Amino acid sequence: MRTTLAAFLLIVYQVLANSQVLFDNDNNLYVLGVNDKDFSAGTKKEWNSSKSFSKLNKGDKPSFDTTAPNCWLSQYNNGGYCLNVDNSNKNSIYILDFSNKEWKKYDMEGDLPDFDKLKAVLDHDTNVWYGVSDKNLYSLEMGEDLLPDDTLTWKKVQEVPFDIDDNVVIGLASNHLHFINGGGLDKGEAELFVIHYSYFQPEEQKYGDFEQSKGQAVSVFKESKEWQTKFWFLPENLENSYLIDVDKNTTETYEGPSNKDANSAFTSNDQTLVQLTSANQLYYLDFSSGNSAEWKQIENTALPLPTNTNEEKETSNSKTTNINYALIFVSLLLILVL
Numbered sequence: 001m002r003t004t005l006a007a008f009l010l011i012v013y014q015v016l017a018n019s020q021v022l023f024d025n026d027n028n029l030y031v032l033g034v035n036d037k038d039f040s041a042g043t044k045k046e047w048n049s050s051k052s053f054s055k056l057n058k059g060d061k062p063s064f065d066t067t068a069p070n071c072w073l074s075q076y077n078n079g080g081y082c083l084n085v086d087n088s089n090k091n092s093i094y095i096l097d098f099s100n101k102e103w104k105k106y107d108m109e110g111d112l113p114d115f116d117k118l119k120a121v122l123d124h125d126t127n128v129w130y131g132v133s134d135k136n137l138y139s140l141e142m143g144e145d146l147l148p149d150d151t152l153t154w155k156k157v158q159e160v161p162f163d164i165d166d167n168v169v170i171g172l173a174s175n176h177l178h179f180i181n182g183g184g185l186d187k188g189e190a191e192l193f194v195i196h197y198s199y200f201q202p203e204e205q206k207y208g209d210f211e212q213s214k215g216q217a218v219s220v221f222k223e224s225k226e227w228q229t230k231f232w233f234l235p236e237n238l239e240n241s242y243l244i245d246v247d248k249n250t251t252e253t254y255e256g257p258s259n260k261d262a263n264s265a266f267t268s269n270d271q272t273l274v275q276l277t278s279a280n281q282l283y284y285l286d287f288s289s290g291n292s293a294e295w296k297q298i299e300n301t302a303l304p305l306p307t308n309t310n311e312e313k314e315t316s317n318s319k320t321t322n323i324n325y326a327l328i329f330v331s332l333l334l335i336l337v338l
Helices: 002-016 317-337
Strands: 020-023 029-034 037-042 070-074 079-083 092-097 102-110 119-122 128-133 136-141 152-159 169-173 176-180 189-194 215-219 230-235 240-245 250-255 265-268 272-276 282-286 295-298
Touching (some): 029 079, 169 230, 215 265
Parallel strands (some): 102 152
Antiparallel strands (some): 029 037, 070 079, 092 102, 128 136, 136 152, 169 176, 215 230
């Protein structure tokens, strides 16, 4: 009976695990934490070929068992930085060297934020994390190289001077933090923090007419390795995908993902936006041809992903949530019985 329970709880763990997805400097896609496995998936033309997917097994691999994982590309160093990706090591950052395909773990100290609440981005030019938790702005300097040669110390920068809560969305572009879904913001507006001057801009910036909403922001990394000038805003309902250009102060509207899973992870280069759902399904939007682009699913037998059926396409966020709650309830019930 105990063996059966252990096996069942392992299934629950895998369903609730939060995976992440990243591009490297050469537009190779990485799918991390899928059924406790990490994959290097190659470039877009290779995604539907099982030969392109290879497992990553080297180093201190994180478990991806947290509720709010956060992975970013350190573009100058061609590596991935991952915060809050291992429940047993909350105060550690995991670094994936894309060149060597190896994980390394480093401890963090200082004014540690609440990582389950932290909304954080990695600045392109300075290689510094900036994040907000409990209305305070925090920073973490990673150093010039991919692997830090000094102690990693979080610092509390200052209190955020405008009204925000845990549902704030932070986009990164042009070395500015762009705060969406703050209190008092009108449609299409964002509050700004200027990174290089450590300065909150006193006036809101208008970018378009998108609704203020919970959701996610996804930086658009350039193949030229220059700083990002665009980011995606993906509202929680995923009805639309908004591409915000901070140089032009404009927003382009694209169709939302066909899979409306609000717990999805996203990544983007300057041609393709990729979605990894909480059920470990992969979709992408090739927006290089303009806002008539349509979402497509990546089907690859090398990944432990569900097959593409009509029923799976219709899976909603509420259905996923209900399944997760049911699994948790049954697992707790089994524990009480034993």
